[in-house]
Amino acid sequence: MAPVGPRSGDAIFSSIDRVNAELFTLTYGAIVRQLLTDLEEVEEVNKQLDQMGYNIGIRLIDEFLAKSGVSRCVDFKETAEMIAKVGFKMFLGVTASVSSWDADGTCCSIILEDNPLVDFVELPDTCQGLYYCNVLSGVIRGALEMVSMKTEVTWTRDVLRGDDAYELQVKLLKQVAEEYPYKDDE
Amino acid sequence: MVREVAESCVDTMLMEMVAMYSGRFYANKPELAARRIEAIGYQVGHQLSERYTMERPRFSDHLEAIKFICKDFWSEVFKKQIDNLKTNHRGTFVLQDNKFRWLSRVSVEPSPEKETEDPSTPGESKAAQAVSMYLYFPCGIIRGVLSNLGIPCAVSADISSLPTCSFVIRVKA
Numbered sequence: 001m002a003p004v005g006p007r008s009g010d011a012i013f014s015s016i017d018r019v020n021a022e023l024f025t026l027t028y029g030a031i032v033r034q035l036l037t038d039l040e041e042v043e044e045v046n047k048q049l050d051q052m053g054y055n056i057g058i059r060l061i062d063e064f065l066a067k068s069g070v071s072r073c074v075d076f077k078e079t080a081e082m083i084a085k086v087g088f089k090m091f092l093g094v095t096a097s098v099s100s101w102d103a104d105g106t107c108c109s110i111i112l113e114d115n116p117l118v119d120f121v122e123l124p125d126t127c128q129g130l131y132y133c134n135v136l137s138g139v140i141r142g143a144l145e146m147v148s149m150k151t152e153v154t155w156t157r158d159v160l161r162g163d164d165a166y167e168l169q170v171k172l173l174k175q176v177a178e179e180y181p182y183k184d185d186e
Numbered sequence: 187m188v189r190e191v192a193e194s195c196v197d198t199m200l201m202e203m204v205a206m207y208s209g210r211f212y213a214n215k216p217e218l219a220a221r222r223i224e225a226i227g228y229q230v231g232h233q234l235s236e237r238y239t240m241e242r243p244r245f246s247d248h249l250e251a252i253k254f255i256c257k258d259f260w261s262e263v264f265k266k267q268i269d270n271l272k273t274n275h276r277g278t279f280v281l282q283d284n285k286f287r288w289l290s291r292v293s294v295e296p297s298p299e300k301e302t303e304d305p306s307t308p309g310e311s312k313a314a315q316a317v318s319m320y321l322y323f324p325c326g327i328i329r330g331v332l333s334n335l336g337i338p339c340a341v342s343a344d345i346s347s348l349p350t351c352s353f354v355i356r357v358k359a
Binding site: 013016017018019020021022023024026027028029030031033034038048051052055056059060063090091092093116119135 | 188189190191192193194195196198199200201202203205206211222225226227229230233234237262263265
């Protein structure tokens with residue numbers, strides 16, 4: 001099995017249908033704003049954004065697999081690299097880097113220096129506690145769950161909260177063994 | 187260079203936004219879900235209009251503003267222009283897009299025989315109702331753009347012949 005997909009994130013991004021990012025960025029902003037109005041608790045907004053991302057991730061993984069030609073990753077390290085180098089590139093047009101691996105290779109950081117979700121965004125003081133980009137962590141969690149990996153994805157750095165980059169910690173909780181939809185001899 | 191993202195990012199985000207409001211938050215109150223989705227569109231239209239009209243002189247009349255939506259605005263957002271514009275010259279404009287991008291992957295099955303099952307919505311299947319939920323978003327966008335240009339109006343959509351979609355704008359006198 002070839003460990004690396006035949007197509008780079010750049011090649012896929014330039015070949016797929018793309019749209020003006022302003023529409024994407026402003027629509028996301030308007031959704032967050034509406035949620036802040038409709039749901040009183042910032043915590044609840046974080047939860048809904050994560051849920052929205054999870055549902056999106058479940059859908060996007062199919063497109064990722066189909067268009068990237070990536071086959072099975074040998075380990076979680078390769079999976080993380082794929083998300084950073086191919087996934088972010090082909091959907092958002094930006095690259096991310098992977099760092100801060102723990103000793104057993106099940107927890108790492110994905111760092112985004114450029115993030116189209118936050119163009120034009122500034123958070124007012126009343127939004128303390130909001131994880132504005134929570135949709136992204138949800139997308140990763142949802143997509144990985146579809147390929148049998150249960151993960152926990154949390155923000156460890158956020159420029160909107162005064163940090164110098166966007167950093168997501170991705171922790172592999174459980175790798176679910178793949179099961180065939182049928183069982184022999186039972 | 188203009189920054190771009192994959193189209194599927196916008197598609198899935200809109201799908202989830204509609205699912206969230208019409209499925210999770212207001213499952214039994216479609217009119218409230220519709221209002222929220224329209225409000226999100228309005229916000230987006232308002233902001234996009236600001237950005238796309240920055241370098242232009244003021245529009246001299248309503249028709250000029252509507253033409254801006256049909257040509258420049260539609261091209262920026264959907265990479266094509268509105269195919270047909272009609273007006274009664276009394277404040278009603280009909281903008282017809284023969285292949286509206288956000289509906290190009292939607293199919294509504296005609297259910298000719300079963301239409302009488304639900305008397306509250308004659309002739310309209312569940313699927314058609316779901317589609318109309320999506321359309322509150324672009325309707326909101328159009329209303330947001332026009333409102334930002336100083337033209338208060340009401341906008342509705344007609345999808346009686348998919349994937350053609352007509353947006354009906356009624357300018358408030």
